Amino acid sequence: MLETAELIDHGQAVLLTFQQGERRRFHGVWLRDNAQDAATRSPDNGQRLISLADIPAPLRLTEARVDAGCLIVTMAPEGREFTYDGVWLWQHAYDREPPARRGWLDAHAETWDASLAERLPTADITADITALGRDDAKRRWLADIRRYGIGKLTGGPLEDGALLDVVAQFGFVRETNYGRYFEVRSEIAPTNLAFTGLGLPAHTDNPYRDPAPTLQLLYCLENSATGGDNRVVDGFRAAQRLREEDPRGFELLAGYCARFEYRGLGDVCLQARRPMIELAPDGELIGIRFNNRSAAPFTDIPFADMAAYYAAYRRLGEILESPEMGVTFKLAPGEAFLVDNTRVLHARTGYSGEGSRWLQGCYADRDGLLSTLACLEADAQGDAA
């Protein structure tokens, strides 16, 4: 509960006191920019109707008071009063130290290791995910994707293209040169090693693409071959482990760009320059790109750092392949898994020509999934209220 308000810094800011004496300062310009009145924000769609150019500068707070848990301020030179809900202010307070540690995680993310096998997030395609599915199960599964970056699906139809129906339940396919979806089975003259029976070490897909697809769905239609198991690893956990073991190695992989490249048969040439470990400017760990097959020659690391960079790259690969880090499973027909391709790496064991293995894969993006989840969560809160 908001209790008191006091002008500070000659009216440039206001000092608020909340319950238990917690104090938070807010600038006048921040308050003006975030005003909630109908002339500032569209009542219809919530979008801001003004830009900073419409806000007089310099701006000064001339009065501040608390009324029924709300802050009411008057601003010069506009001479208008603006009202802010105290709970909203508390939730949007920025008067704190920025995160000190490099590689911190969003509060929604939780890293994992091999022990996730016992509680691998799983939903039933037909009962939970389809349009007629159970919203609560779908919501939990999507929330697990946000938390762990991996989820399994069971009970899907054995139909060509069925994976597209799954994606349509939470988002939109990212079409690429591989099509809206692509076949993952052994080809005679493969354009990509994924389309062979070779084992593939843990990797993220398409790091040679910018933006890389942020979600990947792999859907099984046949799997009677020997081998061909899938393995998933949390790249965020691996990066944090590298940071503990070798802080300088972590900083090198985050501080320099790698290069990735894929050349198809005359009609595709994809190249990207991005770091293996991506941090937001304030140090949040936001992305992993790791793929031995499509790593191009690295040319952006100075000679003095290249040996240590390679040592860190090697060590990160070892961590990713450590048995205690990954979860292994074999998909049955009608099963699938979805990974956050900015975080969770996937691998497969080699498989032989005996029997058959037929998966279909497609890409999608996190924005649609997180939007669907946010709406389901808002609905659930509404139901509970």
Added chain:
Amino acid sequence: MLETAELIDHGQAVLLTFQQGERRRFHGVWLRDNAQDAATRSPDNGQRLISLADIPAPLRLTEARVDAGCLIVTMAPEGREFTYDGVWLWQHAYDREPPARRGWLDAHAETWDASLAERLPTADITADITALGRDDAKRRWLADIRRYGIGKLTGGPLEDGALLDVVAQFGFVRETNYGRYFEVRSEIAPTNLAFTGLGLPAHTDNPYRDPAPTLQLLYCLENSATGGDNRVVDGFRAAQRLREEDPRGFELLAGYCARFEYRGLGDVCLQARRPMIELAPDGELIGIRFNNRSAAPFTDIPFADMAAYYAAYRRLGEILESPEMGVTFKLAPGEAFLVDNTRVLHARTGYSGEGSRWLQGCYADRDGLLSTLACLEADAQGDAA
């Protein structure tokens, strides 16, 4: 031309001398990882067949010599010889200082101001861009998009959805909650201010989406309304100008994340936390996000920096709206423009209910466009050789 090779650092690296005495060092591990032999790289698809785990460590160069412009090294403990083309080595040399200046640009990018109006990259949809178009004109136009982040198109058909055929000539549509494409005309109860007749200040689209779409195409079908002109501005030029005027302001906008949000009518809730000026870890200027309508309350800038952050935000907005920075045009029916949405902002003047204005818009991504361009360039080089 490669002239001499000499082992250094106890065989950890090799020192090469090129024409005119230019010297470049390469590490043994880098050379091994980038070996071109058929056991390291697939001769079929060019992908790397090994990972670092397959390369013995420690590795040591035991011999290095130059033969016919090629470097030939022997590595222990494998005891194998590897050969590298001298020109390839020169092109991939990394023995140099990293870029010192924050906000440097890729060599393919060139910033611009209002004077671009005289030479705005333009191609004819029917003659140049369609499947039967002139490859050289298409290649030049795509290269201009890469260089300037903006290109105009003329001579297109007046057909609903014609914009999708344009995108299909160089890439893939990014489908979103707005559909594969969307209508931009006045709506009675608009879900987005873009769908009104209001003027819109310069902005990038969908900064509330992560990844944000990297290309946007706006295609005109009717435009007899008064007003409704389009204006485009180079966000990279604006960011660099801010850096010259106010280096600290530039660093604040690059160093802290802003927040963006869009809420639709119950079924959409998109949120992103990204900086307004995005730099690669080594300082390359790689992205701009700027949108007053969808900027959410900023909560990741500490109190001590917020006033200066807002001053920089305001100043960047003023620069973007400066007449000498932008190019203004009015699309005629059958005309369109494509922008790199990670760099070039677009704006429109308000328009009145007299006459009609009907545009269709869609999103796509840079990866497909740059791949198409790279292949056209490779073809052109092949033709010239």
